Amino acid sequence: GAGVSQSPSNKVTEKGKDVELRCDPISGHTALYWYRQSLGQGLEFLIYFQGNSAPDKSGLPSDRFSAERTGGSVSTLTIQRTQQEDSAVYLCASSLSENYEQYFGPGTRLTVT
């Protein structure tokens, strides 16, 4: 079956521009997670959704970062006024419910020039 998909796969943007990253989770998965992976580093938790609600936004680095989820499915991570330090791979994962195995998408590589 279809796995987690993310778009775009690569995004190059100029400093100061806004970007939107999209995640399509596996159908039926109620839990959705966003992580960030900097070059050569492990994954850093950003935000967690259960359904359309985000009980934990504690990993969002600043108020320039926001995320939403609609219809209990697709999620969008928005970064406003991008900075060079935002350059990273942004990974989305979904699971059947919290505390179940997380399936990751291929990620979106964001480069801020």
Add this chain to the structure above:
Amino acid sequence: GESVGLHLPTLSVQEGDNSIINCAYSNSASDYFIWYKQESGKGPQFIIDIRSNMDKRQGQRVTVLLNKTVKHLSLQIAATQPGDSAVYFCAENPANAGGTSYGKLTFGQGTILTVHP
């Protein structure tokens, strides 16, 4: 703060050898641990998991060992193959202050496994 870390950043083995990748964790409240494999340009792929009420779990060619006394986790890969070459991450799911957890994972830095034919 709490963290998950790896003892060895790189590991090189010959095809057919057994590989052992180690991980230390510091959050004694963690109740769920996972090993992921990440190939270049791809998202992490689930390998095996273990809950804190177990000390060993086996999968196909892989075994995870959990030592809660010393807060140590290891991944053993039997008969390592070139296709096993990747970065391996351990991750923990720490319980929150209320004693529940919801899948928020804390990842280690990763170990690069290189398998030589």
